[in-house]
Structure formats: structure tokens, C-alpha cells
Amino acid sequence: MEVGFLGVGIMGKAMSINLLKNGFKVTVWNRTLSKCDEVVAHGASVGATPAEVVKKCKITIAILSDPDAALSVVFDKDGVLEQICNGKGYIDMSTVDSQTSCKISEAITSKGGHFLEAPVSGSKQPAETGQLIILAAGDKALYEEAVPAFNVLGKKSFFLGQTGNGAKMKLVVNMILGSVMNAFSEGLVLAERSGLNPHDLLDVLDLGGIANPMFRGKGPAMLRDDHSPAFPLKHQQKDMRLALALGDENGVSMPVAAAANEAFKKARSMGLGDLDFSAVLETVKLHKQSS
Ligand SMILES: NC(=O)C1=CN([C@@H]2O[C@H](COP(=O)(O)OP(=O)(O)OC[C@H]3O[C@@H](n4cnc5c(N)ncnc54)[C@H](OP(=O)(O)O)[C@@H]3O)[C@@H](O)[C@H]2O)C=CC1
């Protein structure tokens, strides 16, 4: 099966290489073309524009940073819309809001194409090992057609109904993720400043009812001030912003998420946006009591 792939950032690179390793033919495009080199070394072909990729492939997948990027590759010159047509499918796996997804869906379907949104839960390592959780919604027939690819990319795929539901589910999950990361960061600093060994805190957490892979996976690196990016903080802040907008639309009060969003905004203003979202820890460390 030949698949087009738009966007080879942290996630797209891992996912497209994974498809290649599992026997798919892949044609990639990235705004910064040189970033395609590593995927090409694994056997991919390169398309010069999104339109060229869509022209060549029956199904094209995209995973791009945010709503602006997702819209740009579809609507701009040489974009997806120029070549999408009856019989072709477009799957956007970026984390965006439901309005963005619906706008893309309408444009694709008005040209006779098929659209599926399929944001993913899971980070760089799950992308590398095919352990993502796929949150699909939209065209059910395209979903069925994409299942062989989803089975390579993920450990479980959900079909959540109409376009927009995948985006909403992803934002709810990441709103919780970002809030938990803030509470975890405060806990690590509180343990250390109050004279405890924070490594003991990690051991205690790991044995209890709130044990989770994020504390286990990121905790030791955070204690070393290692925030090498797996999930860039700027994307987590974008997700908090979009989740808060979803809260506004639905009349849901989210003071915890709002506070977490402020912390991520603070971290971005400190120049930490390209680091892992665990770098929000640095905002907690800023405050020191003076005697
Ligand atoms: N990293 C993670 O752990 C996870 C990320 N996600 C989501 O997946 C998406 C991608 O994340 P990730 O791979 O980490 O992000 P990266 O920042 O590593 O990659 C972003 C990609 O988007 C492209 N891009 C950005 N702006 C534009 C634009 N205006 N036009 C065209 N292309 C553009 C970049 O191209 P260029 O190289 O030229 O900059 C790059 O290919 C995001 O929506 C993120 O929230 C979801 C789950 C986990």
C-alpha cells in the first residue's frame, strides 16, 4: 500500500519510518525539505509539494504542529485541495480543535475526497514502537481502509463517530495530561525544598494508586533537569489553549487547566517552548523564598 505522509517532525518522522519498516511504500513531504533525508534513508520517496504527494497516493496522512499548519497544507498554493478528488483519502493526525477539523473535512469532501481526523495519544517513543492510541472520527469507510496502517502505528484505534469527536477526545486527554504534569512538577519541587529526597517520592508514587507511566518515564530525567523534547512544550500549551476554548463552548469551569495553561505560557515566555513539556518544572523552581 502506498501512503503519502505530510510532516516529518518528531511524530511524523517516527511514524513514517515505522510504516516503511512494516512494508508500506511512503512518499513524504515536509515544509523544511531537508528533514525528509532520514526518512528517505529508510526508503521513502519525496514529493515536492503536498499536492504532488496527494496526486501520487490514494491515502495521504498528515501530522503537523497546530491548526494554522494543518489549514495551510490543505488550503495554500500547492496544497492538498489542488489534487484531492473522488477515490482519494486524507487523514489528519495533528492535534487541532474540532472547528479546524470540520473546515478541512468540508473542503476535502466538497472535492469528492474522503476525510478522517485521527489525532494520536502517545509520544515520541510510542510513535517509534507503534504503540500510539488512535482517536479517529469522520469517514468510516476511510477508517476501515486505513486500519492496516493504524495497526502498524498504534496499539489501539478508536472510531469515535462524526468529524470533531477525535479532536475533542484528544484535547480532553491532553488537558488532563498538562494539568497532571503541573501537579507533578510542584510535587517534585515541594519534596526537594521540604528536605525530602525526590527520588524517594518517585518510588512512593510508583507503588500507589496514582502510579503512572509519565511519572515513571519522565521523573528521573526531570530530576536531572533533562527536558529533551519528546512532546514539545509549545504544543502542550496549544492543546491547553484549545481545550480551554472547548470548555468555554460547553460551559465547563476548568480552573485547574487554566492555571496549568498559565504555567505553560510562562514557560514559553522563558524560551522553553521547544523543550519537552516537562520543562514547566522550571517555572515552579523560579519561586524561592527569601528570608
Ligand atoms: N510529540 C508528541 O509527543 C506528540 C505530538 N502530537 C501532536 O502531533 C503534532 C506534531 O507534533 P510533533 O511531531 O511533536 O511536532 P514537531 O514540532 O516536531 O513537528 C511539527 C511539524 O509541523 C510542520 N509545520 C509547522 N508549521 C507548518 C506550516 N505552517 N506549514 C507546514 N508545515 C508546518 C513542521 O515542519 P518544519 O519541519 O518545516 O518546521 C513539522 O513537520 C502536533 O499537533 C502535536 O500536538 C500528538 C501526540 C504526541
Ligand SMILES: O=CC(=O)O
Ligand atoms: O500529545 C501528547 C501525548 O503524549 O499524547
